[in-house]
Amino acid sequence: MTAYQDRSSVEDERDDTYCVNADGTNRRVIDGECWQTNPDGTWSPDGSRTVCLDGDHNGINVYNITSGHASHVAKGSTAIWLDLHTLLVET
Numbered sequence: 001m002t003a004y005q006d007r008s009s010v011e012d013e014r015d016d017t018y019c020v021n022a023d024g025t026n027r028r029v030i031d032g033e034c035w036q037t038n039p040d041g042t043w044s045p046d047g048s049r050t051v052c053l054d055g056d057h058n059g060i061n062v063y064n065i066t067s068g069h070a071s072h073v074a075k076g077s078t079a080i081w082l083d084l085h086t087l088l089v090e091t
Contacts, residue, residue, distance in 0.1 A: 019050075019065060028068075043081070044062075044081050044084060045081055045083060045084045046084055047065070048064065048065055048066060049062050049063060049064050049065065050062070050063050050065065051063075051079045051080075051081070051087065052070065053077075054070075054072060058075055058077075059072050059073075059074065059075050059076065060072070060073050060074045060075070060076045060078075060079045060087070060089050061073065062087070073087060073089075074087075074089040074091075075089075075091060076089035076090055076091045077090055077091070078090045
């Protein structure tokens with residue numbers, strides 16, 4: 001599974017965040033609660049979740065790959081997984 005950003009048009013100021021299977025199939029937009037994936041420590045150690053910025057750019061959301069939903073977890077600008085249950089957030 002891979003998460004990446006792609007701008008849908010030059011005029012669009014926002015990159016959409018997508019998930020896709022390793023073989024390129026099943027491309028889908030991560031819901032609107034994830035504006036941008038975090039370049040450092042994006043994936044949880046078990047690969048079930050990814051960290052992303054919320055749409056207001058002032059909070060950290062965790063996107064669950066299986067359920068397709070994001071949850072706001074903290075205010076901050078970047079986050080990395082320390083282990084499966086611990087997310088370190090920089091404010």
